[in-house]
Amino acid sequence: MDGTKLAQRIIENSAATAAELRRRTGVTPCLAAVLVGEDPSSVTYVRMKRRRCEAAGVESRLVQLPAGTTTAELVATIRGLSLDPSVHGILLQHPAGPHIDERAAFETIAPEKDVDGVTMRSFAAMGFGLPGFASCTPGGIMRLLDEYGVELTGKHAVVVGRSAILGRPAGMMLLARDATVTYCHRYTPASELSSHLRRADVLIAAVGKPRFITGEDIKPGAVVVDAGYSAGNIGDVDFETVKDRASLITPVPGGVGPMTIATLIEQTVDAAAQQLGVDLKVLSA
Template structure:
């Protein structure tokens, strides 16, 4: 069934199914990843290893890193954490990331973001070796993803595509609007949809008449970081709405209640895209380890 063309008549059932499917699909991916990790460890004597790097002690970032470490353990992936003081500058951070990139015992690197304004974020990302960029944040990863070549996708956009596939949402021939243009979320999400033959429009803070663009969209990806920006009256009836925003108070970029009245499918915040992001990260870490270990 093509849920993009569905009507709002079955909204309640569809909403529940998608929310459950996002969580269950992530669980399935993690279970399969754990099996692959165990097989890889048995075959090579080396467990996949993900290094996480955190600058400062932002409470939300500390929580996210801890969550990812816990998920690593459950999936049979070793976790190495590098905690740096908030005053750490770009040069020291780049040196740390290059050292991890050169370490054969580390197969994937995650630099927790956002970072302090005093840090050149792009310089830091580019210090990560492409073969260990399991979060898909480097120029190389964006290029390989855009050209459909082997590499690593940005985890949240990659998770979004897996979720759409699981719920039989085929982007081909559909109009997709991505609200947001960040280098690790909005832009790659649009490129992945384009690769699947969607007609993609990017919207952002300077878009004139955002509502007009949204009302033409079969698929909406909200990734702008503005709480409840998108409301039900902005949407085309039957649209598929993916809320990749996360704001204070567990609020997404979409006003869920009003959007649910018009959308055929919608992801909740929290519990929708988030689990898929972590599952994709773990999956790509094991893939990276296998490639580096030559198996």
Template sequence: MSQATLMDGTGLARRIVEETAQQAADLTARTGVTPCLATVLVGEDPASVTYVRMKQNRSRKAGIVSRHVSLPAATTTAELIGTLTELSADPTVHGILLQHPMGHHIDERAAFEAIAPEKDVDGVTLASFSAMSFGLPGFSSCTPGGIMRLLDAYDVDPAGKRAVVVGRSAILGRPVGMLLLGRDATVTYCHSRTPAADLSSAVREADIVVAAVGRPRLVRGEDIKPGAVVVDAGYNAGNVGDVDFDGARERASLITPVPGGVGPMTIATLLSQTVEAAVRQTGA
């Protein structure tokens, strides 16, 4: 078997952002409203600061106004909820992104739930997860949503396929499994507590593998079913994903690189959903 084709998330994300910029321009021309994404950051974690700055820069390229709220590390849960409630009530703000992780003293779930569902463009609220799980209007978590767009771009139809999701986080593993289930895949979840032999057994049967557990090269290349589609959403030190890339590429039909696969799709999906939120809220 020849080496797997790389799924180019960078190129697809660029096209999505270009389309999003055109949609934003069209909305402004029709209504005078410019889509606005508010980012909220608690503390000054260097990685989070860099990530938020990157999102702000990408927002501008997509014709989206970026409003940043920086809060001190000592901010309480109640204070953070107050800020998010104000942004939710502000008609000039169409999407809200609360950067995480936050300090251990903050009730993260309570903070997320302060975001109005119609402005939850990062797909982190219980309302968004429920809507996504039942196929109702709402916003998907951005990385899972980006993964589904990537699969669609490469004509991967999950219907009738066996999909294995390695990971169960609230913003990645669990929601991507629900999205695949909604597209008629048969979904198996594995995670950090799954015995190695059981993980290998599940992966060997999978037509689609989504790795999102945060452990470098946990998914062995030799376990990949010949012709399977491999989506590596992990990112570890040294630009290493959760899949043994070299081994998996010898067996898979399609595989995402790390970096350049899933990562760019996450931000592109965030921007696309922000403009979609603005369109819904203006009724345009």
């Protein structure tokens, strides 16, 4: 499944919408990225997201805080951005550091600006299939499955990993689409993991262990989504041993990664339109 091609189309559509929004209102959609410290991976991710935003006609505002920033200081910064009418979306790059209460920081983001889908309100919306902003990686995965015509109703989906921003919301979104969902995680007995994997019609790998899932674990014809990433562009799935058993599979890189950023940009433009009171259906007419 080619995430790069679909992501490019989403970004191009978002750029056109942002341009029309700017023409009609004089306002450019703005995403504020908050970065605590100088973790090399986080710095790289934020730089890449900012570059993609600017290419799509979305203003990218970087708020860089020192590594010693306290939770209270971070919360105050995010509260200020939530109250700033010129900011339409807020992204807190994580991890923010072991001394930071990330949940407290996330919950400070105004729901209408939670374009990364990290608040409890957004999670509830995803779980109930209600309007709201999706967590970007699971949201991108769902778009990719739809693009390739993957039917989810009645299918057995297995999610390996249960992080608050990937595994858990991915499972909730699959459940909202009438799949039967099994979560596997660090406490799933190793002796049972393979049997769970082999029953999956749709497998979402989000565990963060390189080549953790191999071909012998895959049901023939399964759809495999590799949402993991390790140094050296290595995913959670051993691509070479899985690709001949799966009916569809996402590569690393070029699969889920581009979809995450495209979803973030699209949701920022959507958030700007909502805050400006512009109907996107009318805007695209």
